[in-house]
Amino acid sequence: MKIVIDTENFTTPFKKLNNSMKETSKLVWKNSDAGHVALFGVSLVLCGYIISSKIDNYLNRNSNRGTVDVTLEKPDTEYKLNVKPPKTKYSQLYNTGEKISLSNKEFDCLAKNIYWETSFEPLLGQMAVANVTYNRVLSGKWGDTFCDVVYAPKQFSWTNRKKLRNANPKNKAQWERAKHSANLFTKGVRVTTLDKSQFYFAQYIKAPKWSKSMSKQAHIGQHIFFAQNGD
Numbered sequence: 587m588k589i590v591i592d593t594e595n596f597t598t599p600f601k602k603l604n605n606s607m608k609e610t611s612k613l614v615w616k617n618s619d620a621g622h623v624a625l626f627g628v629s630l631v632l633c634g635y636i637i638s639s640k641i642d643n644y645l646n647r648n649s650n651r652g653t654v655d656v657t658l659e660k661p662d663t664e665y666k667l668n669v670k671p672p673k674t675k676y677s678q679l680y681n682t683g684e685k686i687s688l689s690n691k692e693f694d695c696l697a698k699n700i701y702w703e704t705s706f707e708p709l710l711g712q713m714a715v716a717n718v719t720y721n722r723v724l725s726g727k728w729g730d731t732f733c734d735v736v737y738a739p740k741q742f743s744w745t746n747r748k749k750l751r752n753a754n755p756k757n758k759a760q761w762e763r764a765k766h767s768a769n770l771f772t773k774g775v776r777v778t779t780l781d782k783s784q785f786y787f788a789q790y791i792k793a794p795k796w797s798k799s800m801s802k803q804a805h806i807g808q809h810i811f812f813a814q815n816g817d
Contacts, residue, residue: 677779677804686772701755701764702744711807712767717780745777778803782813
């Protein structure tokens with residue numbers, strides 16, 4: 587499925603030009619002889635060439651402005667049932683076949699955590715954060731639900747900011763991606779190397795003290811993931 591946002595702006599001026607040309611052609615056919623009509627035909631060819639060049643230039647200038655193109659993977663067909671993760675030290679997505687039923691509120695909490703933590707991360711990075719969130723739910727140390735875990739005090743950085751805690755995601759394309767990733771997770775998709783991971787931090791900050799006593803599990807996108815030794 588492909589989402590394309592804001593492709594309306596560049597079509598409006600050319601629609602107006604097209605309507606104007608139609609009106610002009612009606613007047614020419616009504617009031618001109620064969621010679622004028624032939625001359626008008628040549629003029630149309632020249633105008634068409636010029637307009638085509640203008641459109642190409644306009645599209646090239648605006649190809650990266652106001653347009654978001656997001657490709658979403660199909661949750662039911664992309665990952666065939668594969669209960670055992672592939673034997674590899676590299677992080678991969680696989681399907682456990684373990685489906686999770688969440689209320690709208692719980693799903694929203696999971697999706698928001700993915701959105702605020704990994705908006706511009708690849709799919710693997712978004713699923714990794716979902717995996718850690720779920721591992722915390724299973725542990726019960728931060729709460730028994732996704733909402734309890736996500737909003738646990740001083741755990742996920744975005745929840746420490748009052749403006750973000752209750753804010754609705756404004757980037758529609760990235761919000762759709764986050765919900766899509768959350769949907770994949772509820773259908774059983776997991777990350778191979780993160781079955782025990784409950785911690786991570788962004789690579790652009792100084793390594794927290796707690797990371798020194800833990801085992802590194804993976805480095806995915808902008809985040810480094812850890813598990814407690816012995817888990």
